[in-house]
Amino acid sequence: MKNIDLKIPEHSYFFGFAQADGSLTKTSRNRGKLQIEIGESDLHLLKSFKALFSSVYSSITLRERDTNFKKNHRSFVWSIFNMDFREEINGIGIPYGKKTEIIAPPKTDFCERDYIRGLVDGDGSIGVTVKGLPFISLVIKSEDLKEYLFDIIEKITGERKRLNRNKRDDVYNIMINREKAQEFIKYLYYPNCLALRRKLRSAGKALKWERPKEMSRVLNKKFWEKREDEYILTHSVKESCDYLERTKLSVGMRLWRLKNNKIKI
Secondary structure, eight states: OOSOOTTSHHHHHHHHHHHHHEEEEEOGGGOEEEEEEEEGGGHHHHHHHHHHTTTSOOEEEEEEEOOSSOTTEEEEEEEEOOHHHHHHHHHTTOOSSOOTTTOOSOSSOOOHHHHHHHHHHHHEEEEEOTTSOEEEEEEEOOHHHHHHHHHHHHHHHSOOOOOOOOTTTOOEEEEEEHHHHHHHHHHHSOTTOOOOHHHHHHHHHHHTOOOOTTSOOOOSOOOOOHHHHHHHTTSOHHHHHHHHTOOHHHHHHHHHHHHTTSSOO
C-alpha cells in the first residue's frame, strides 16, 4: 500500500486507535476526512500520528468548548483530507460514517498486539480498581470484533470469555481482572511501544500488583453448557451431581436460576 503498512507495529496501533476513536466521513465530489480528537493531555499521540504519516499532509487544530463536565474544555483534532489515504484505510477496515457495529480486524496482515493496544487506548480502560485490583477492559458493539478479541484473550490467558450484551446499551463489556489482566497487559504494553502515556503509566501500576496471601484464587472455573442445563432440568439433583461431576450447591443454584428465568437456554 502507498501510505499505510499494517506490518509496521506503529501503523497497526494507529489503525486500532482510529477504528475505536476516529471518524471517517465522505461527502460529494470525493471530499471527506479522517479526524481523531483527543484531550489536551494526549496531544503527544496526535503529533506521533502526524510524524508517522508525514508524506501525507495533515493538520492539528485546537478546539475549545463548554461540555457537560467542564467549561472551556480544550481538545485537539488531527485531520487528514487526502483521498488516497482515506480510501486505503477504508479498504482495510475503517468504514465511512457510523462504525461501532460493523468494525472488524483489518482485512490484511497486521501486528496483533499493537492493533489491540490501539483499540484499548482509543476505547478502553486499564489500571487498578478502587480495591487495588488490576484490570483491563474494552466496550465494543461489533460481533466480529468481540469474537476476535475472545480468541486472543484465550490465547494469552488461557481463559475463554463467555459474555452477553449489556441490556441497557446493547454492547459487550469485556473485562479481565487480576493475574489474567496482568498477562494481557504485559502482552499489549511492551517496552518502547507507541501508546498513550497515561495508559502506559496505568499499565505499569497494574503490573506491580501482587496477590495477597490471604486472597483465595479460583482455578479452572467450570462454565455451564447447554447440554448440562438440559440434563439437570430432566434429572434429579443427585443424578445431575453424579453424571456432571458437580456439587449439590452448584446444581441447586443453576436450577434456581433456570427456573426463575435468570438465564435462558
